[in-house]
Amino acid sequence: MGSLESALRDTFAAQVRTQPALEDVAGRAVVSAGRIRLRRRVLGAAAIAVSVALVSAGVAVFGERGRAADPDRLAGPTAVPDLSHTLAAPPVDLLVGREIRRTDGTVVALALVPNPNRAWRTSDGWLVESVETLGTGLWFVDLAGKQTAMVSGEKVAVAPDGVRIAWSRAGRVSVADRVGTALTRTAETGGTGGLGPIGFAAGGVVLGGTGAGGADTYDMWFPAKGAYAVGPRGFDRILAANAAGTRLFGVTGPDCLAEIDPDGLRVLRSACGLGLTIGTHAYPSPDGRWVALVDADGMSLYDLRTVWTRPGATASYPTHATNAAWLDATSLVFCSRMTVQLIGPGPEGPIRAVGLISTSDLTQVRYTLASAEDRDPVAVIPRLG
Amino acid sequence: MDADSSMEAEFRQFVAARSAALLRTAYLLVGDWAHAEDLLQATLTKTYLAWRRLGEIESVEPYARRVLVTTATSWWRRRWHGERPTAVIPDRAAPDRFDERIERQALWRHVRALPARQRAVLVLRFYEDLTEAETARVLGVAVGTVKSQCARALASLRSQLAEGGVEAASRPVLSAAPRQAVEPDQRADAGRA
Numbered sequence: 001m002g003s004l005e006s007a008l009r010d011t012f013a014a015q016v017r018t019q020p021a022l023e024d025v026a027g028r029a030v031v032s033a034g035r036i037r038l039r040r041r042v043l044g045a046a047a048i049a050v051s052v053a054l055v056s057a058g059v060a061v062f063g064e065r066g067r068a069a070d071p072d073r074l075a076g077p078t079a080v081p082d083l084s085h086t087l088a089a090p091p092v093d094l095l096v097g098r099e100i101r102r103t104d105g106t107v108v109a110l111a112l113v114p115n116p117n118r119a120w121r122t123s124d125g126w127l128v129e130s131v132e133t134l135g136t137g138l139w140f141v142d143l144a145g146k147q148t149a150m151v152s153g154e155k156v157a158v159a160p161d162g163v164r165i166a167w168s169r170a171g172r173v174s175v176a177d178r179v180g181t182a183l184t185r186t187a188e189t190g191g192t193g194g195l196g197p198i199g200f201a202a203g204g205v206v207l208g209g210t211g212a213g214g215a216d217t218y219d220m221w222f223p224a225k226g227a228y229a230v231g232p233r234g235f236d237r238i239l240a241a242n243a244a245g246t247r248l249f250g251v252t253g254p255d256c257l258a259e260i261d262p263d264g265l266r267v268l269r270s271a272c273g274l275g276l277t278i279g280t281h282a283y284p285s286p287d288g289r290w291v292a293l294v295d296a297d298g299m300s301l302y303d304l305r306t307v308w309t310r311p312g313a314t315a316s317y318p319t320h321a322t323n324a325a326w327l328d329a330t331s332l333v334f335c336s337r338m339t340v341q342l343i344g345p346g347p348e349g350p351i352r353a354v355g356l357i358s359t360s361d362l363t364q365v366r367y368t369l370a371s372a373e374d375r376d377p378v379a380v381i382p383r384l385g
Numbered sequence: 386m387d388a389d390s391s392m393e394a395e396f397r398q399f400v401a402a403r404s405a406a407l408l409r410t411a412y413l414l415v416g417d418w419a420h421a422e423d424l425l426q427a428t429l430t431k432t433y434l435a436w437r438r439l440g441e442i443e444s445v446e447p448y449a450r451r452v453l454v455t456t457a458t459s460w461w462r463r464r465w466h467g468e469r470p471t472a473v474i475p476d477r478a479a480p481d482r483f484d485e486r487i488e489r490q491a492l493w494r495h496v497r498a499l500p501a502r503q504r505a506v507l508v509l510r511f512y513e514d515l516t517e518a519e520t521a522r523v524l525g526v527a528v529g530t531v532k533s534q535c536a537r538a539l540a541s542l543r544s545q546l547a548e549g550g551v552e553a554a555s556r557p558v559l560s561a562a563p564r565q566a567v568e569p570d571q572r573a574d575a576g577r578a
Contacts, residue, residue, distance in 0.1 A: 004539055004546075005511055011489045011496070012512040016409035020418050022425075026400035029429035030393055115455060131455055133525045210533050278500060 091342050092325055092333050093126070093381040095119045100126060100141070100381065112147040113139045121383040122162035124180065129156055138165060140181050148181040155196030157205065160243055162384030166205045168196030175205055175223050187223040193230075195219055201241040201248055202262035208238060218250075220262055231265065239282035240291075249282045249291060257282075257293070257307070271311040274302070287329035290314075294321040299334050315343075325382035333380050340380065396433050399445055404429070407453060413508045414457040416497045428453045451523050454509070458501040458524075495545040503538035506531055 094101045095116055100108040108126070110116050115131040127150075130137040137152040153169030165183075166175040172190050175197070176183040195207035195217060204222040211217030218238045221228040238250040238260070247268075248260040256272040275297065283292040284304075291302050299321040300313035324334035333342050404425065411421035411428070432439075432449045439445050496504060502524070509520040510531075517535075521528045 004543060007488070007492055008496070008507060008511040008542075011492045012413055012508065014489055015493055016412055016512075019405065019408060019412065020422070022404055022408060022422070025404055025422075025426060025429055026397045028426060029400070029433045030396065032426070032430040033433040131458070133451070133455075135525060210530075210537070215537075278498070 090340060091331075092327060092340075092383075093119075093121055094340065095128070095379040095381055100128075108141060108145045110139075110141065110147065112149075113137075113141070118379060119381045120158050120162065121381050123385050126381065127158055127162070127165070127178075127384075135169075136167075138167065140178065142181075150178065150181065150183070153196070155198065155209070157197035157199050158384065159200035160241070160245065160384055164200060166197035166200070168192070173197060173205065173207065173221060173228065189221060189223070189226075189228040191230075192219070192221065192228050193217075198238065199241050199248075201245045203245070204262065206238060206241065206248065206262070218265065220265065239280065240284055242284040242288050243286045244288065247288075249284060251276055251280070257291075257302070259304075259308070269308040271302075271307045273311055274300075274313075281323065283324045283326060283332070285326050285329055285332070289329070290332075292324050292326075292332055292334070294324050294334060296321075299324065301332075323379050325380040335380055392436055396436055400429060403446060403449070407449060410450070410508060410513065411453055411457070413512055414454065414501070414505060424453060424457055427456055431456075447523070450513075451525075454505050454523055455525070458505055491546065492542065495542050498545075499538055499541060503534050503541070506534045507538050510535060 090101060090103055093103060095118070098110045098113070098116055100110065100119065102108065110128060113128050113130045114133075114137070116128050117131045117136075118129040120127045125140060125142040128139045128141055128147075130139060132152065135152060135154045136156050138150045138156040138158070140148045140150050142148075151165065151167040151169075151174075153167040156165065156167045158165050163177050163179075164175060165178050166173065168174075171192075171194070172188055173192050173196060174186060174188045176186040192207055193209075193211065195209040195211070197205045198208040198218075199206040202220070202222075203224060204220045206218065207221055207228075208216065208218045216237055219228075219231045236251045236253070238248050241248050241262070245262070248262050248265075250258045250260050252258040252267055252270055253272065255274060255276050256270045257274055257276065258270045259268045260266065261268055274293065276293070277295050277297065280293050280295040283294065285291070289304055291304055291307075293300050293302065298316060300316040302312075303314045322335040324332055326332050327342075331342065333340060335341075407428065408421055408425050411424040412418055415421050415424055428449055431452050432445065435448065436445075439448055496507065499507070505524060506520060509515045509523055510517070515523065517528050517531045521531045524531065
């Protein structure tokens with residue numbers, strides 16, 4: 001084999017030497033686009049109608065629509081699901097293509113947000129991350145569906161309280177409190193060497209990015225202490241912070257889950273041989289007992305009280321998994337291709353599979369979406385605050 | 386012919402001319418033909434939705450390619466396209482030597498395991514033959530990011546190949562010399578034949 005570049009050229013050319021025939025992709029695109037336009041018009045008209053109704057009624061909102069718009073009602077306690085029942089509605093808001101599908105069956109069309117990628121439920125709406133031509137954006141979508149661009153830059157991060165947000169742009173990292181669509185208490189720093197915000201912990205901002213030599217690099221910035229100062233950078237990868245923000249979880253070595261002290265980025269404990277991959281994502285439970293590790297091989301739950309001394313999963317679901325969110329301390333929702341699976345407490349153990357909901361079923365029941373957007377990936381929307 | 390019919394006819398003309406090439410790029414980005422067709426379909430739908438504001442036909446293909454790549458990387462970011470069993474790698478048309486085919490399969494396997502953004506950089510640089518600046522524009526990132534992502538991807542591949550005992554891994558090719566800018570017409574002839 002010659003140089004690696006030459007080998008890549010040869011390999012790519014060989015891979016596409018034969019390809020399947022395409023059948024009327026133009027026709028399907030035209031039909032899909034027509035449906036999307038129609039749906040946008042319908043949803044736009046519905047949004048206008050709702051807005052007019054809300055304005056007419058003043059601040060007070062009554063009836064079904066009012067209850068549906070009540071964030072507390074939307075995020076009420078999760079009932080223990082029927083063990084054998086296929087759920088009829090998503091147990092958590094979902095981001096499906098350019099829509100937020102809510103637990104009450106309504107849909108918020110994200111007409112203005114380019115390429116929605118992730119979303120978080122806040123007390124007053126949703127924060128939606130967009131993948132834009134020149135980087136990443138963060139939008140606020142209120143309960144009436146109004147969409148407002150908040151920040152744009154290379155990276156954005158949202159704190160577990162749903163209030164603090166951070167973003168990086170042109171070598172500067174900023175953090176602020178979001179109040180509605182306004183930003184207050186803004187602090188800014190430079191000199192992070194290209195690192196941008198990826199999360200929050202211990203009152204600080206977790207910074208990550210590509211450091212010298214092209215390796216993943218992480219550090220902390222504590223805005224209360226002033227400008228960023230270079231700390232003891234390290235780690236192969238930081239995955240997530242626990243709900244309290246007192247610990248980080250990351251990857252150290254080839255295959256070791258690490259518990260990390262955010263102050264100093266020191267490894268406190270590690271558990272190796274868990275089969276971590278470059279695409280593993282971590283979702284710590286709100287009570288700090290569990291961590292769900294999700295990747296293409298499936299979703300596995302680890303008990304953080306025991307995994308450090310006895311590395312092994314308490315429960316594993318070997319189905320391709322994409323992302324997850326905890327509903328409460330014992331109930332977790334994760335996406336697996338076109339399904340959203342809910343696991344929670346059951347009689348056969350601390351956690352077991354209890355339900356399955358197909359987004360294509362939802363489509364058949366509530367929508368007419370035979371478009372390409374039907375095949376868009378699904379993301380669960382965690383609730384913050 | 387009304388405006389809508391004219392627009393659809395132009396779109397169909399574009400698809401007839403370019404869909405096969407876009408499908409090949411989609412395949413290299415996502416790693417299997419079924420998802421490549423899904424990606425192409427989504428890309429064409431978005432392109433048709435934007436057709437009116439794209440204006441000149443010359444601006445359509447760069448837009449479509451950008452949508453293709455950003456949609457692919459966006460899907461990956463949600464872990465949609467993880468590793469999955471693949472069908473037989475379709476490289477049998479060429480009378481390759483057996484060991485070369487084995488090496489290509491190993492290299493392709495490692496390419497598929499790369500993060501989506503790194504894989505996209507490799508595909509744009511070494512399949513589409515885009516310059517670093519053009520790759521940066523398609524991905525919406527800085528040229529420096531393209532350089533670092535490319536370097537990391539090559540280093541990762543070299544390391545993986547070395548573990549598998551493949552010779553190319555040891556060659557000093559990490560600091561890939563910038564490719565000479567290729568005129569669009571040349572690129573169209575060379576990369577998408």
